[in-house]
Amino acid sequence: MDRKTADQMFADFREGRLGRRAFVTRLLALGATATSVAALLEACGTPETPAPAPAPAPAPVATEPVPPPAPAEPELGEMENELRVGNWSDYIAEDTVANFEKETGIKVSYDTYESNEELMSKLQLGAGGYDIVVPTGYIVTVLAAQNLLQPLSKKYLTNIANVAPLFADPKYDPGMKYAVPYQWGTTGIAYRSDKVPAPPDSWAVFHDPQFKRKMTMMDDMRDVLGSWLKFRGKSLNSTDKAELEAAKADAMTSKPLLKAYISAPVKGRLVAGDVWIAQLWNGDTTQAAAENDKIKYALPKEGAGIWTDSLVIPASAPHKRAAHAFVDYLLRPDVAASVSNFTGYGSPNAKGAELMESKIAYPTDEELKRLEYQTDLGAATELWDTIWTEIKAG
Incomplete structure (x- = not known):
């Protein structure tokens, strides 16, 4: 696909000049795969009302990521400017x-x-x-x-x-x-210590109605579903359909209590006090805390992502x-x-x-035991995509 064509289509869709149906049709006509189109729609958001989510597919078998064979190190040309x-x-x-x-x-x-x-x-x-x-x-x-x-x-x-x-x-x-x-780094919970009575030590805080419309979670499928999987004592890389449906149910319970699904831009809302509790990365929390020392960071007792x-x-x-x-x-x-x-x-x-001059909040040895790396979901990515689409549309 021509890069300039793809860039222009991407911009037109993001800015609302190109409808969702036309965007998908043109991408497929240019040779994009259905999987990559679905991922791009999820990444961009959709200017139009999303279509009803498809019925959940049977849970696929998990596959471990298989790195390709060691490549030869290529020679490079002259230095570009x-x-x-x-x-x-x-x-x-x-x-x-x-x-x-x-x-x-x-x-x-x-x-x-x-x-x-x-x-x-x-x-x-x-x-x-x-x-x-x-x-x-x-x-x-x-x-x-x-x-x-x-x-x-x-x-x-x-x-x-x-x-x-x-x-x-x-x-x-x-x-x-x-x-x-x-x-x-890690993905945990940023919070306003002057607004939240006690440090949130569990993902259950996103089910707490006393903080309704004062909380946000990441605009990221892996982070949101992964946190609810950890909440239930499961791997954040689960490909089990029943476990993912339970995580979806937890996400749907929390959704009416959230102000938004938002990632890095939530820092300004934490500083301003518009948001009191946010699923966020530790470093971005540190950046926000540099502007407001009431902003703190916690890793839930059930575990989190590293x-x-x-x-x-x-x-x-x-x-x-x-x-x-x-x-x-x-x-x-x-x-x-x-x-x-x-x-x-x-x-x-x-x-x-x-x-380094700054004091990075590294996980303790005990916290490290509860942290888990994300891995490639393989064929299960489609099931995750379907569930995430249902959550966002629900």
Whole structure:
């Protein structure tokens, strides 16, 4: 699919100039798969009233992610003078890009997204034109299996030895063939200590009517359903239909009590006091707390998600040599420390962690026992998609 065509269609749909039915029809005509179209609709939201959700499908058998064979490290051409980066919002220090441009002369275009699903759909549809993006671990496995990632040429990454051993051989990308760990953190509960009588220690708080319309949960299928699975003592990677239906029931109970499903942008609402309790990442909570010290963070007793986000280069990246230069720049200890000082997230960079000034709220040993990494759902993704669509439409 032509990237400019995909980008324009994506913008027209997001801004309401193109209806849902026409958007789907054109994507399918251009060769997009039904799965990628469904994921893109979920990532964008729909300007029109959504159609009735389909009946739940039988639970598929879970499949473990299978990373592709180790690729040969490609030779890269001459250094380019421009670079396009896609990243989560507020996920890099304010001066990082400017300092890189000043040191290298490479001009950086910077774009943001708010979910892994939005990012994956863009890459699958050939939209975005990115040279570097920052997916969560389980998404790396999926993208690599679909041949959407460029194998890293490590001879251009002189600082890669700075990655701490704990992060240097992740299950989602053994040997860092495609991805360089960037930040890590947890997904728990941010709350206003001046509004909430006691620290919320359970996902059950999102069922509490005393906080009606003062709570939000993430606009993310994996985070919302995963939290309710943990609430019931199940794996947040469950593919069992009965377990997922129970998680759906919990989500439907909480939905009337929520102000919205919203991710990073909820920080401003917490600061203002419009929201008192929010499912949120630990680093974004730290960022909000820098503006209002009444904002605190808790990890529920039932458990929660832990994750690593990584730097990857799409196979379609037009500026692969410049992309390697930016990755290597971010691997410098001083730069890695600066990024984590701003974001409030942990750094997988061993030397960078030693230079960090801010106090990151790392999980305790006891909390770590209750945390779980997300993994690729395989064929069960369709069942999750169906249930999430029903929740959002219900």
